[in-house]
Amino acid sequence: MGTSEQKHTCGRCRKPSEHMTVSVFTSDCICLDCAGDEEGASGYLQALEMRRQAEERGDTSFAGIGFSSADLRHVTVHRLRRQLRTLLDRCVHEEQFSARDSLIVQLRLALADGSGTCWTRSQNACK
Numbered sequence: 001m002g003t004s005e006q007k008h009t010c011g012r013c014r015k016p017s018e019h020m021t022v023s024v025f026t027s028d029c030i031c032l033d034c035a036g037d038e039e040g041a042s043g044y045l046q047a048l049e050m051r052r053q054a055e056e057r058g059d060t061s062f063a064g065i066g067f068s069s070a071d072l073r074h075v076t077v078h079r080l081r082r083q084l085r086t087l088l089d090r091c092v093h094e095e096q097f098s099a100r101d102s103l104i105v106q107l108r109l110a111l112a113d114g115s116g117t118c119w120t121r122s123q124n125a126c127k
């Protein structure tokens with residue numbers, strides 16, 4: 001759908017991006033940075049293998065195996081760190097400080113117990 005110049009908003013980090021891909025763990029449409037976060041998760045190879053098996057048997061409705069709490073924690077922490085870094089690079093206006101503080105709180109939560117802000121499985125599915 002659309003041309004290659006068209007920008008999509010990543011369902012996970014909200015960054016506008018030209019290049020999107022499907023999550024290995026879920027059916028979410030995500031940017032390449034978020035896809036990179038998934039690659040370091042401990043369940044990545046298993047998720048990839050399950051997806052490959054689903055493709056092999058022609059299961060087009062396979063939505064991924066979902067995140068274990070450890071994998072969710074991994075991608076959440078990496079996403080928040082990236083978002084924080086981006087924000088700090090251009091954090092010159094006072095109104096951005098509250099966004100920065102909110103990210104720091106979320107990051108602290110994610111590091112503490114693996115929760116933090118996350119997303120639902122089906123909300124950002126590729127159309």
Ligand SMILES: [Zn+2]
Pocket residue numbers: 010011012013014015030031032033034035
């Ligand atoms: Zn993203």
